[in-house]
Amino acid sequence: MRVAETILDTIGNTPLVKLNHVTEGIAATVLAKIEYVNPGGSVKDRIAIKIIDAAEAEGKLKPGGTIVEPTSGNTGVGLALVAQQRGYRCVFVCPDKVGEDKINVLKAYGAEVVMTPTSVPPDHPESYYSVSDRLAAEIPGAYKPNQYENLNGPASHYESTGPEIWRDTDGTVTHFVAGVGTGGTISGTGRYLREVGDVTVIGADPEGSVYSGGTGRPYLVEGVGEDMWPGAYDPKVPHQIIAVTDAESFEMTTRLALEEGLLVGGSSGMAVVAAIKAAKDLGPEHTVVVLLPDGGRGYLGKIFNEGWMRSYGFAPVAEEKTVGDVLS
Numbered sequence: 001m002r003v004a005e006t007i008l009d010t011i012g013n014t015p016l017v018k019l020n021h022v023t024e025g026i027a028a029t030v031l032a033k034i035e036y037v038n039p040g041g042s043v044k045d046r047i048a049i050k051i052i053d054a055a056e057a058e059g060k061l062k063p064g065g066t067i068v069e070p071t072s073g074n075t076g077v078g079l080a081l082v083a084q085q086r087g088y089r090c091v092f093v094c095p096d097k098v099g100e101d102k103i104n105v106l107k108a109y110g111a112e113v114v115m116t117p118t119s120v121p122p123d124h125p126e127s128y129y130s131v132s133d134r135l136a137a138e139i140p141g142a143y144k145p146n147q148y149e150n151l152n153g154p155a156s157h158y159e160s161t162g163p164e165i166w167r168d169t170d171g172t173v174t175h176f177v178a179g180v181g182t183g184g185t186i187s188g189t190g191r192y193l194r195e196v197g198d199v200t201v202i203g204a205d206p207e208g209s210v211y212s213g214g215t216g217r218p219y220l221v222e223g224v225g226e227d228m229w230p231g232a233y234d235p236k237v238p239h240q241i242i243a244v245t246d247a248e249s250f251e252m253t254t255r256l257a258l259e260e261g262l263l264v265g266g267s268s269g270m271a272v273v274a275a276i277k278a279a280k281d282l283g284p285e286h287t288v289v290v291l292l293p294d295g296g297r298g299y300l301g302k303i304f305n306e307g308w309m310r311s312y313g314f315a316p317v318a319e320e321k322t323v324g325d326v327l328s
């Protein structure tokens, strides 16, 4: 029988899928690593299991303990899944720009969610960093994974994402592209690939974020970009950082669903824009792997919503039709 003992055993070993349409005019092979097939729906399941395993091994998380974390959703889902299976309570702190669907998913897994304003600086007492510090200090038996500083995040990618890409491309990968949020994905995967091969590592960053020289000016794409430099990010790993605008990211996100059958989030669109920019000047002997962190179902009220897209001046994926429109 091929049976997983628990849902946690299905984390990782995600597929590489060739992009065939959005890559028109590109000679290099561009492969997307589809992280939404992880059980929690994102790449963050990988860091969740590694971080909790390590916290248990180090005695930082004890039976009956509580996990407290500031998270934009995906890390929370991963942590909630692992915590639920192992009997821990979860309290998450989320900035209010995060979509309601993502919050409801956290609650569905049994987590408690506290919302904080996006518009305050990180050192403000109401910021999601400050609120989570306070909860972690005041809840007995609390453990704060702190994905921004926890080196088990990049380590999980060094141990799983990187080796999977090397194995599944038979060592032919020449470029790796990923969006940068905590920096865990690019730092761990990139470090592995640079050690085993001659792989160029490229970070994708929302225009305005610190990684591409900005100050952290608000942008709409979720899960990537920063207004500070997290410890999980190793700036020595990427050879290059490419800044991508919200408009470019959202246009590509809608095209991935329409043309490639990939219903993914905005940071996936952003990463593919950067991958295509990087691949433009490459010949057919190159293989670019781009990581798509999550699925599009958490963004149905935003990127895939006509009114929301129009309200920010972006072209919606499809306009609603009348029966007459369809028959004409």
Ligand code: PMP
Pocket (backbone or CB within 6 Å): 044, 072, 074, 075, 179, 180, 181, 182, 183, 184, 185, 186, 222, 223, 224, 265, 267, 268, 293, 294
């Ligand atoms: N995209 C999404 C949707 C995310 O939730 C995250 C994690 N914050 C990322 C990209 C970036 O991954 P990392 O934190 O490993 O840099």
